[in-house]
Amino acid sequence: MTDFLYFWNHFAFILLMVGGLFIIITSQNYIKKIVGLAIFQTSVFVFFVSLAKIIDGTAPILMKVEAIYSNPLPHVLILTAIVVGVATSALGLALVLQIYKNYNTIEEKEIEAEELKSER
Amino acid sequence: MNFLIDDAPALVVILPLIVSAIIAFIPSSRWPWIISMITLIGHLFISFELLSMVKKTGVILYEFGNWQPPWGIAFKIDGVNIGLQIIFSIFVLITTFYSRKIFLSEIHPDDTGKTYSLWLLAIGSLNGIILTNDIFNLFVFLEISALSSISLIALGAGMNRRALLAAFNYLIIGAIGATFYVIGVGFAYSMTGTLNMSDLVVQLSQYSSGQLAIFAGMSFMLIGLMVKSAVFPLHLWLPAAYSYAPSAVSTLFAALATKAILYFFVRLIYEVFRIYDHYLVIFLDYVLMPLSVTAIFVGTVIAIYQEDIKKLLAFSSIAQIGYITLAFSLNEQSGITAGFIHIFNHALIKGGLFMAIGYFAIVSQDRVTLSSISGYGQKYPITSFALLICGVSLIGIPLTNGFVSKLYLFQALYFNQMFITIALVAISSALAVIYFWKIIERLWFSTTTVKVAPEDPAIYIPLWIIAISIIVFGIFSAPIIELATMASSDLFGAISN
Numbered sequence: 350m351t352d353f354l355y356f357w358n359h360f361a362f363i364l365l366m367v368g369g370l371f372i373i374i375t376s377q378n379y380i381k382k383i384v385g386l387a388i389f390q391t392s393v394f395v396f397f398v399s400l401a402k403i404i405d406g407t408a409p410i411l412m413k414v415e416a417i418y419s420n421p422l423p424h425v426l427i428l429t430a431i432v433v434g435v436a437t438s439a440l441g442l443a444l445v446l447q448i449y450k451n452y453n454t455i456e457e458k459e460i461e462a463e464e465l466k467s468e469r
Numbered sequence: 470m471n472f473l474i475d476d477a478p479a480l481v482v483i484l485p486l487i488v489s490a491i492i493a494f495i496p497s498s499r500w501p502w503i504i505s506m507i508t509l510i511g512h513l514f515i516s517f518e519l520l521s522m523v524k525k526t527g528v529i530l531y532e533f534g535n536w537q538p539p540w541g542i543a544f545k546i547d548g549v550n551i552g553l554q555i556i557f558s559i560f561v562l563i564t565t566f567y568s569r570k571i572f573l574s575e576i577h578p579d580d581t582g583k584t585y586s587l588w589l590l591a592i593g594s595l596n597g598i599i600l601t602n603d604i605f606n607l608f609v610f611l612e613i614s615a616l617s618s619i620s621l622i623a624l625g626a627g628m629n630r631r632a633l634l635a636a637f638n639y640l641i642i643g644a645i646g647a648t649f650y651v652i653g654v655g656f657a658y659s660m661t662g663t664l665n666m667s668d669l670v671v672q673l674s675q676y677s678s679g680q681l682a683i684f685a686g687m688s689f690m691l692i693g694l695m696v697k698s699a700v701f702p703l704h705l706w707l708p709a710a711y712s713y714a715p716s717a718v719s720t721l722f723a724a725l726a727t728k729a730i731l732y733f734f735v736r737l738i739y740e741v742f743r744i745y746d747h748y749l750v751i752f753l754d755y756v757l758m759p760l761s762v763t764a765i766f767v768g769t770v771i772a773i774y775q776e777d778i779k780k781l782l783a784f785s786s787i788a789q790i791g792y793i794t795l796a797f798s799l800n801e802q803s804g805i806t807a808g809f810i811h812i813f814n815h816a817l818i819k820g821g822l823f824m825a826i827g828y829f830a831i832v833s834q835d836r837v838t839l840s841s842i843s844g845y846g847q848k849y850p851i852t853s854f855a856l857l858i859c860g861v862s863l864i865g866i867p868l869t870n871g872f873v874s875k876l877y878l879f880q881a882l883y884f885n886q887m888f889i890t891i892a893l894v895a896i897s898s899a900l901a902v903i904y905f906w907k908i909i910e911r912l913w914f915s916t917t918t919v920k921v922a923p924e925d926p927a928i929y930i931p932l933w934i935i936a937i938s939i940i941v942f943g944i945f946s947a948p949i950i951e952l953a954t955m956a957s958s959d960l961f962g963a964i965s966n
Binding site: 382383436 | 605608609612616619620623626630631633634636637640641644645647648651652655658659664
């Protein structure tokens with residue numbers, strides 16, 4: 350039980366990650382897939398940031414007194430990863446818009462049905 | 470000109486990226502292509518400069534902003550990646566020359582200028598994957614290349630709207646793969662506190678018996694990279710993405726994109742995770758090798774049943790990636806050499822094939838299917854003959870570079886006494902004859918009366934450069950073998966010392 354409390358950030362990460370993957374795999378709607386992807390990516394951001402936290406640590410700012418501070422590097426990495434995630438979502442939504450213009454729907458099943466029809 | 474030499478490792482990556490940003494603001498449709506060509510000629514010169522520097526000093530370590538690694542980001546150029554860098558640089562120049570006519574016909578004319586912005590973005594980021602020595606920096610390059618390639622694939626929507634679906638699938642699957650990789654980086658960082666690959670090797674040695682967290686991280690990283698490099702069964706995004714993209718884009722990606730990631734994959738296995746030999750053996754022998762053999766068979770068999778030729782080539786690519794990963798899974802120097810030889814040779818072969826099919830696609834303004842190309846051998850003899858050369862090389866007929874690849878692969882397998890695998894690879898090579906014969910039969914042996922049509926030199930000059938180099942490297946294979954041996958001995962020598 351103490352293990353669970355000590356590593357609760359890992360469990361939160363697993364929960365979010367699996368939830369995101371589940372949404373990506375099961376949803377038929379393309380927008381929902383992108384939402385799932387965003388949740389999945391955010392879970393990793395949370396994981397990285399929580400790794401950096403040191404108990405009783407402050408922000409890594411230069412102070413007169415010596416203090417314990419949290420590791421700033423994961424934050425910087427995640428700042429980059431967030432930018433990448435935003436770009437991915439934006440490009441995904443742009444593609445969904447184009448798919449809607451071309452197919453008049455963003456439901457995977459309906460598009461597949463239409464493609465099967467056009468193949469014949 | 471001193472900065473050219475001092476900062477050459479950074480320039481090869483930054484030059485295409487900066488020019489890409491400038492090109493985006495040029496309204497013309499011709500100038501972006503000319504500027505791209507000039508940029509890539511410069512890129513080629515710097516690459517050869519790097520080659521001579523590596524031959525002199527052995528290893529170049531470039532620290533960005535003079536921040537010492539492991540704190541700063543570093544590029545490392547040694548025997549392992551210089552060969553790929555040279556092939557990459559030559560091939561992007563040829564493909565860019567070829568791409569103009571394809572883009573003019575397959576994409577809306579107003580968009581062709583901006584397409585080169587994405588094109589150079591993809592080239593710069595793929596080059597970054599080849600040179601970087603920092604595992605998080607790799608993720609950034611991986612995502613830049615993924616996003617630019619997705620946009621390039623989606624441009625195929627002008628010809629066929631399914632390109633949008635292919636691009637979307639690649640976006641979702643690719644993002645999952647990249648995120649898996651980042652999870653792995655997180656585990657590795659939490660255990661070692663470093664992101665620099667050379668430092669990671671040092672830090673990991675304190676856990677020489679192995680730690681579960683490191684194994685978890687390693688698995689996440691390797692699986693993420695396997696998704697990105699389309700190792701069977703994680704290849705599902707590839708066939709649609711390659712076959713609906715504009716032909717020039719298919720050429721670039723089939724030849725280089727998966728190869729750059731495969732290079733990093735093998736470097737991660739043999740350089741960074743080398744000390745976990747007992748774990749690696751399980752991964753290589755029981756995961757990667759069976760998957761590679763399956764990939765060879767499944768890819769080849771599905772390719773036999775394809776009607777659409779670009780799809781056929783995409784599935785054949787999956788089989789060829791299987792050959793490369795099979796060679797890499799041998800955990801032995803001759804295997805790595807064979808893998809690198811096939812990376813170089815397959816880039817030429819598959820690039821040439823996609824170039825020829827791309828020409829057929831723009832002359833027919835439709836999907837290139839087996840039935841639509843009948844008689845093209847007589848109608849477009851110059852292109853078809855180059856296609857024939859690339860095809861026989863894909864099968865592995867002597868006097869082509871494909872034969873050299875197969876020879877070294879068989880030697881490596883024989884050296885490791887894997888006789889069953891040799892038999893399986895030989896059978897699958899024979900199966901490859903079937904799907905290629907189907908193309909040849911349609912091209913040359915169908916009874917349609919057609920006149921010889923004029924062909925476009927802008928297409929067949931780059932195509933024939935590739936076809937001739939296939940023959941030349943088939944007969945005088947020394948340069949390719951030298952580069953591959955340099956790669957494998959640097960990768961293995963560094964570890965055994």
